[in-house]
Amino acid sequence: MMVDEFVAYLKRNPGFKRILIKLKNKYESLGHFGGIIQLDNITQDEQEVLRSLFRKGYHKKNASFQAEKFIRSFDQTKFAGMDFTEVLTKYFGEELNWKKELKNQYLEAKSQYFIEIIASYRSTPAAGWLEATIKEKNNAYSILAVKYDEDKEKLQALINNVCMGLNKLIENSEKVRLALFASQITKDPHAFDRKKEGGTLLLHALSYYYSTKYPINAEEQSELLYRAGLIYDEVSNYTICRGIKAAIKDHNHPGWEGFVESGEPLHVSLWNMSKIDTVQCVENQVFVFENPTVFSEIVDFFQGKPCSIICSSGNLKLATLLLLDKIVQRGGLIYYGGDLDPEGLIIADKLKKRYNEKLILWHFKPEDYTDIQSMSYISETRLKKMDGIESPELLETVEIIRQSGTGAYQELLIDDYIRDMEKFLSAG
Numbered sequence: 001m002m003v004d005e006f007v008a009y010l011k012r013n014p015g016f017k018r019i020l021i022k023l024k025n026k027y028e029s030l031g032h033f034g035g036i037i038q039l040d041n042i043t044q045d046e047q048e049v050l051r052s053l054f055r056k057g058y059h060k061k062n063a064s065f066q067a068e069k070f071i072r073s074f075d076q077t078k079f080a081g082m083d084f085t086e087v088l089t090k091y092f093g094e095e096l097n098w099k100k101e102l103k104n105q106y107l108e109a110k111s112q113y114f115i116e117i118i119a120s121y122r123s124t125p126a127a128g129w130l131e132a133t134i135k136e137k138n139n140a141y142s143i144l145a146v147k148y149d150e151d152k153e154k155l156q157a158l159i160n161n162v163c164m165g166l167n168k169l170i171e172n173s174e175k176v177r178l179a180l181f182a183s184q185i186t187k188d189p190h191a192f193d194r195k196k197e198g199g200t201l202l203l204h205a206l207s208y209y210y211s212t213k214y215p216i217n218a219e220e221q222s223e224l225l226y227r228a229g230l231i232y233d234e235v236s237n238y239t240i241c242r243g244i245k246a247a248i249k250d251h252n253h254p255g256w257e258g259f260v261e262s263g264e265p266l267h268v269s270l271w272n273m274s275k276i277d278t279v280q281c282v283e284n285q286v287f288v289f290e291n292p293t294v295f296s297e298i299v300d301f302f303q304g305k306p307c308s309i310i311c312s313s314g315n316l317k318l319a320t321l322l323l324l325d326k327i328v329q330r331g332g333l334i335y336y337g338g339d340l341d342p343e344g345l346i347i348a349d350k351l352k353k354r355y356n357e358k359l360i361l362w363h364f365k366p367e368d369y370t371d372i373q374s375m376s377y378i379s380e381t382r383l384k385k386m387d388g389i390e391s392p393e394l395l396e397t398v399e400i401i402r403q404s405g406t407g408a409y410q411e412l413l414i415d416d417y418i419r420d421m422e423k424f425l426s427a428g
Contacts, residue, residue, distance in 0.1 A: 341407030
């Protein structure tokens with residue numbers, strides 16, 4: 001169970017011990033997780049815990065923070081949504097001691113509060129999400145529990161916004177910008193921003209509706225929002241392609257077609273991607289490069305020649321993934337080339353997991369690495385990132401990079417890429 005894993009994690013780190021004792025005391029005195037936790041003469045372990053949770057340094061002898069803020073600091077981790085009453089019970093091996101009569105009154109009032117809200121959305125997706133969250137004490141439960149103790153009226157307004165938003169998204173098939181959608185529901189364009197409580201709760205509701213894990217990083221969150229019809233950060237979320245045609249239903253998109261005819265690269269935003277239905281690549285294959293310089297050099301070489309190329313520009317943006325999704329949906333084949341360092345192999349591993357046999361990891365073999373190995377050393381922290389790589393085709397290269405401690409970069413593979421591409425294209 002995730003609760004047991006979380007408790008084991010807390011017990012392994014001595015920096016949590018005093019904090020959890022004080023959190024337990026707060027609960028037993030107040031009946032809920034509230035108030036300020038004060039730590040005097042903080043230890044180095046406690047400094048490390050506070051620094052990792054709150055993203056700031058703790059160099060003084062004393063520290064203080066809200067109990068709620070401590071609980072909420074886990075919302076962006078795999079331990080999001082934990083019921084801290086259960087967590088502390090298992091951590092200390094005993095029930096939290098709160099006067100039974102007061103506790104029963106509190107729990108009864110809390111239960112009735114949520115029952116009434118759920119009833120107002122009866123037979124809708126929102127009611128299903130909220131009911132499951134309260135019953136199973138997972139998903140967004142920790143947020144709801146803390147906000148209930150803080151201000152019930154504000155929490156009800158927040159829940160209403162999320163419930164109305166979820167129901168409207170399920171009913172509507174059109175794509176809409178997140179800020180505009182938030183304005184329509186709440187009159188506040190920032191109400192569903194991802195760093196706000198409304199945005200966090202909406203992501204929880206959507207992950208429940210689509211039966212997916214809560215998205216932790218920005219790209220996963222953007223992808224879930226897009227799946228629900230919401231477009232976030234369309235300006236910086238783009239991809240660059242060359243030689244790819246797009247169609248809306250049965251008609252070629254004139255803008256995409258014009259760039260194909262001119263042989264020029266096209267910057268495609270997330271909004272642009274939402275307006276097309278299908279794409280078509282030369283010989284139903286596409287060559288994807290992580291590095292913009294490599295992409296530009298190869299585009300220049302193939303000037304005047306039909307060839308489909310994409311630049312992912314490092315970390316995978318949603319716009320790139322959506323374009324690749326459409327290529328694969330038409331039976332297309334992806335050749336992916338990137339850097340042979342921890343970050344490059346992690347990207348390659350993610351793509352291979354997503355597209356399986358429809359993606360070929362291109363020049364990621366140990367011999368490719370040794371041919372272009374650099375003298376640029378990689379820190380132990382970066383090397384550790386490769387522990388999660390699972391694609392069998394990458395494991396030998398992962399091991400050789402660990403042993404050598406240096407990376408290799410795809411700029412030195414340009415001639416090899418071009419030679420391969422000419423062969424692949426001529427073979428059709």
